[in-house]
Amino acid sequence: MNNYKILLFYKYVDIEDPETIAKVHLEWCLANEIKGRVFFASEGVNGTVSGTIGNIENYKRHLTGYSYFKDIWFKEDDAEEHAFKKMHVRLKNQIVNGDLTDVSLESGGKKLSPEDLIKFYKDKKDFIIIDARNWYESKIGRFKNAITPPMKNFREWKKVVEDDLNDYKDKTVVTYCTGGIRCEKASAYMVEKGFKDVYQLEGGIFNFIKKYPDTFWEGGMFVFDERRVINPNSKEELMHVAECYFCGKPTSYYINCHNVNCDRIIVSCHECKAENDYCCSDECRESKNKRKVYHG
Numbered sequence: 001m002n003n004y005k006i007l008l009f010y011k012y013v014d015i016e017d018p019e020t021i022a023k024v025h026l027e028w029c030l031a032n033e034i035k036g037r038v039f040f041a042s043e044g045v046n047g048t049v050s051g052t053i054g055n056i057e058n059y060k061r062h063l064t065g066y067s068y069f070k071d072i073w074f075k076e077d078d079a080e081e082h083a084f085k086k087m088h089v090r091l092k093n094q095i096v097n098g099d100l101t102d103v104s105l106e107s108g109g110k111k112l113s114p115e116d117l118i119k120f121y122k123d124k125k126d127f128i129i130i131d132a133r134n135w136y137e138s139k140i141g142r143f144k145n146a147i148t149p150p151m152k153n154f155r156e157w158k159k160v161v162e163d164d165l166n167d168y169k170d171k172t173v174v175t176y177c178t179g180g181i182r183c184e185k186a187s188a189y190m191v192e193k194g195f196k197d198v199y200q201l202e203g204g205i206f207n208f209i210k211k212y213p214d215t216f217w218e219g220g221m222f223v224f225d226e227r228r229v230i231n232p233n234s235k236e237e238l239m240h241v242a243e244c245y246f247c248g249k250p251t252s253y254y255i256n257c258h259n260v261n262c263d264r265i266i267v268s269c270h271e272c273k274a275e276n277d278y279c280c281s282d283e284c285r286e287s288k289n290k291r292k293v294y295h296g
């Protein structure tokens, strides 16, 4: 039974006193059984939260009660339970960690709707599609023909643009990320670097797969919550793009190695993760510094 909902949202907006909002927000969420992760900064808000359908409706009313957020776009998903164990509210310098503080959002790529992206593919338009997420995210799922840079974190985006994407300055380019927040700045940086025809996928992968599963998205979507991955497709050939590190079977699942000193992300099917005690190697399995509680 799907009695819960998950919300994904962000908004770039100048906030006068993010510290007070963050404080009030945490108290409100604890009192109203909302769990998740919400970041406030003077440049805006970025969050993912879960709760019962009723509590989530209250949450939306609460957040949109601030004039800053009255028109915020909540992307919603149904769920059977909370997607988080706790509520974290943090005050940050930026709502996405990165190296693009000097980039103007005004330069952002043109917004491309899921419908228009489908049209690009169907019309066989000459375009380049680029994954603006980290390597481990694109490893388990990506758009058809996407370029997937080997990025460890978003701070490497400038380097990726300079090293890997420089040849595409005159091409039509589409960037995408999970919910759209990264692309606001990632695409703006490309425009500022002289890329001529830049689009950003509106609402990110999340918005696309909700509307058009079994089309041009291949594999699972990595999420930073208890679900770990969302599998939108039902067509066999579009279910998985990754293979289990241990047995080679197609899967979209992954674990963090339970040797705390390793913590490596490895793609693993459910059978192999149990068989290998949630560890990537014999060495890690024998480590004295293993997580006490299985996670993933």
Ligand SMILES: [Zn+2]
Binding pocket: 244, 245, 246, 247, 248, 249, 268, 269, 270, 271, 272, 273
């Ligand atoms: Zn396996």
Ligand SMILES: [Zn+2]
Binding pocket: 257, 258, 259, 262, 263, 264, 279, 280, 281, 284
């Ligand atoms: Zn390991």
